[in-house]
Amino acid sequence: MKVMAFNGSPRKKKWNTVTLLENALKGAASMGAETELIQLYDMKYSGCISCFTCKKLSRKKDGVCSVKDDLTSVLERVRNADALIIGTPVYYGAxxxxxxxxxxxxxxxxxxxxxxxxxxxxxxxxxxxxxxxVNEEMVKMSAYDRHFEITRMSIEKTFGGCELLLSTDTLQYKDYDKYEHEMFDKDAKIKRHKEVFPLDCERAFELGSKIASKQIIG
Ligand SMILES: Cc1cc2nc3c(=O)[nH]c(=O)nc-3n(C[C@H](O)[C@H](O)[C@H](O)COP(=O)(O)O)c2cc1C
Structure with missing residues (x-):
């Protein structure tokens, strides 16, 4: 069982997204999985360029992106993966x-x-x-949940059952006194990071072990 995780935060060490991914991979490893963490911000690549080479009737192989960049070898490895975990910070609701x-x-x-x-x-x-x-209430009020669900469904349709884990009201700065933060209650943020984020990490660990224990349907 090979589990690949992808960190979509430019903050590559110790911050929220990567910490949850590391916990998920620890969970997967506890079930005997081989794990790999890929830092998306270490690579240079573009999104889809709409060339439609992958949709050509004359294509030699299915599922191959013809764009050649740092993602090429990663996408090749995905073909042999048994589970994928994608972690991302929310930027502008997405x-x-x-x-x-x-x-x-x-x-x-x-x-x-x-x-x-x-x-x-x-x-x-x-x-x-x-x-x-944002907190859980704002996720619904700002309709973030609708966006998350659309992405979740796209991944599920392509690869198989996709679980969603949300970590809300995260710590953005180590020292709130050094940055603008009028909207945030600094003490509440620090308290939540101490009390709730560890529980999010536990949920991530469980998610990783659940994913790694699933039977692959051929
Ligand atoms: C460019 C940018 C845009 C952001 N937009 C949002 C947003 O729309 N909603 C939100 O809740 N948080 C937003 N955030 C905050 C991050 O999602 C949040 O701090 C996240 O947990 C950071 O993850 P990290 O610690 O792994 O980098 C934004 C942060 C940045 C840098």
Whole structure:
């Protein structure tokens, strides 16, 4: 069982998204999975360029993105993965730009304009982890949840069952006194990071172990 995780935050160490991904991978490893964490912000790549080479009737192979950049070898490895976990901070109500570009390149080559809608050869487990400043109530009020669900469904349609984990009201700054933060209650943020974020990490661990224990349907 090979589990690949993707960090869509430019903050690559110790911050919210990567910490949750590391916990998810620890959970997967506890079930015996081989794990890999890929930092999307270490790579140079674009989103889908709409060339439609992957949709050509004369294509030699299904599910191959013809764009050649740093994502090429990663997408090749995805073909042999048994589970994918994508983590992203919320930027303007959606995924970070690097995550969005990655998802386009990841899913579109396998998307098929027909009823059996995926060219990915197997059903694998997937998960999306979102971290964000807003609280749970605002997720609904600002309709973030609708966006998350659309992305979740796109991934599920392409690869197989996709779980969603939300970590809300996250810590944005280590020292709130050094940055603008009128909207945030600094003490409440620090308290939540101490008390609730560890529970989010536990949920991420459980998510990783659940994903790694799933039977792959061929
Ligand atoms: C460019 C930018 C845009 C953001 N937009 C939002 C937003 O629309 N909603 C929100 O709740 N948080 C927003 N945030 C906050 C991040 O989602 C939040 O701090 C996240 O947990 C950061 O993840 P990280 O610590 O892994 O980098 C934004 C942060 C940045 C840098």
């Amino acid at each position: 995924e970070s730009a690097a995550t969005r570009a990655f998802i386009e390149r990841l899913c579109f080559p396998y998307s098929k304009y027909s009823i059996d809608s995926s060219l990915f050869p197997r059903n694998i487990s997937t998960a999306l982890i979102y971290t964000m400043n």
